[in-house]
Amino acid sequence: xxxxKILDWIRNLFAKRKEIRLGIYGAVNVGKSTLANRIxxxxxxxxxxxxxxxxxxxxxxxxxxxxxxxWNGKKLVINxxxxxxxxxxxxxxxxxxxxxxxxxxxQRAKEATDGIIEAIKWLDNVDTVLAVMDATQDPLTQVNITxxxxxxxxxxxxxxxxxxxxxxxxxxxxxxxxxxxxxVVPVSALTGKNIDKLYEAIFKHAKRRKKR
Amino acid sequence: MRLEMDFISSExxxxxxxxxxxxxxxxxxxxNKIIVIGGTLPPKEEMKLVEETMxxxxxxxxxxxxxxxKKEESGYKAVFQKFVESIPRDKIxxxxxxxxxxxIKWENSLKDGITLIGPSTIIKKIKREKGYFKVLAEV
Numbered sequence: 001x002x003x004x005k006i007l008d009w010i011r012n013l014f015a016k017r018k019e020i021r022l023g024i025y026g027a028v029n030v031g032k033s034t035l036a037n038r039i040x041x042x043x044x045x046x047x048x049x050x051x052x053x054x055x056x057x058x059x060x061x062x063x064x065x066x067x068x069x070x071w072n073g074k075k076l077v078i079n080x081x082x083x084x085x086x087x088x089x090x091x092x093x094x095x096x097x098x099x100x101x102x103x104x105x106x107q108r109a110k111e112a113t114d115g116i117i118e119a120i121k122w123l124d125n126v127d128t129v130l131a132v133m134d135a136t137q138d139p140l141t142q143v144n145i146t147x148x149x150x151x152x153x154x155x156x157x158x159x160x161x162x163x164x165x166x167x168x169x170x171x172x173x174x175x176x177x178x179x180x181x182x183x184v185v186p187v188s189a190l191t192g193k194n195i196d197k198l199y200e201a202i203f204k205h206a207k208r209r210k211k212r
Numbered sequence: 213m214r215l216e217m218d219f220i221s222s223e224x225x226x227x228x229x230x231x232x233x234x235x236x237x238x239x240x241x242x243x244n245k246i247i248v249i250g251g252t253l254p255p256k257e258e259m260k261l262v263e264e265t266m267x268x269x270x271x272x273x274x275x276x277x278x279x280x281x282k283k284e285e286s287g288y289k290a291v292f293q294k295f296v297e298s299i300p301r302d303k304i305x306x307x308x309x310x311x312x313x314x315x316i317k318w319e320n321s322l323k324d325g326i327t328l329i330g331p332s333t334i335i336k337k338i339k340r341e342k343g344y345f346k347v348l349a350e351v
Binding site: 086087088089090091092093106109113114116117120121123138140141142145146149150152153 | 254255256258259262263265266267269271274275276277278279280332338339340
């Protein structure tokens with residue numbers, strides 16, 4: 001029936017509007033894909049990305065759509081976007097240390113640079129960002145500062161995820177001190193430690209942007 | 213080996229468009245120069261610099277190292293700074309150009325601070341502290 005079709009179309013239109021594009025951004029090897037997998041597995045039972053110790057494992061935007069999250073009686077539908085790590089340099093020789101051939105390393109470097117460009121372009125299309133930082137490293141890097149500056153300039157809500165708190169050298173307070181104006185949630189994406197706090201923060205801060 | 217450094221005032225840089233500035237930085241860094249600017253680029257321009265750098269990476273040019281320190285305003289000055297930054301200058305200039313049929317350029321002023329950009333083959337490490345940064349370079 002045409003009337004029912006119209007009703008379904010309107011319902012779909014509104015259902016779509018409630019979806020939030022949640023982008024996972026950060027420097028290389030801070031645990032973005034591990035976090036994406038943790039979120040996707042917790043809510044859908046399936047992972048979204050492959051993880052590797054070799055830098056730039058995620059070289060294409062990985063998506064997991066229509067993840068339904070429920071928290072304290074509230075519901076949120078997110079489209080999870082695991083972004084390639086942002087970097088200002090990509091040297092193919094760095095990949096050869098991990099045993100890749102020159103040809104493989106060059107191919108990986110080419111894909112990594114394309115991935116960074118893609119991640120930057122996506123900044124205009126995400127609604128909310130999880131800015132992942134490695135809590136064992138100095139947070140005051142240019143990549144972190146440039147990323148947060150861009151999110152602020154675009155009015156994109158951001159939650160800083162201080163990852164890797166399972167490691168003994170982790171210092172999430174250093175991240176809180178460096179960026180006091182943002183909500184910072186210390187987690188271990190690998191073990192799941194404190195992940196509930198992140199879900200609570202997502203429900204509190206995540207929202208759609210007014211303009212796309 | 214020689215090391216060349218260019219020091220540029222914010223006034224000189226403000227006269228260039230975003231595209232011209234990014235092009236200037238990358239073309240000079242690719243010549244193994246270190247650029248020091250007497251101000252900081254807007255965040256979107258910094259990201260544009262990263263994007264354009266990625267397009268030009270090859271075997272001899274693996275990328276750049278960047279470090280910027282900007283003067284942080286507080287109180288009402290910080291609110292005013294945010295308001296000024298939120299003005300879409302390029303779009304307004306385009307509309308005014310279209311209305312007046314003349315090319316209108318809105319000067320892209322830089323914020324107070326300092327920025328250093330150099331090739332990653334030369335700049336090995338940057339350590340940032342509150343109010344200053346240290347650069348380790350190897351020629």
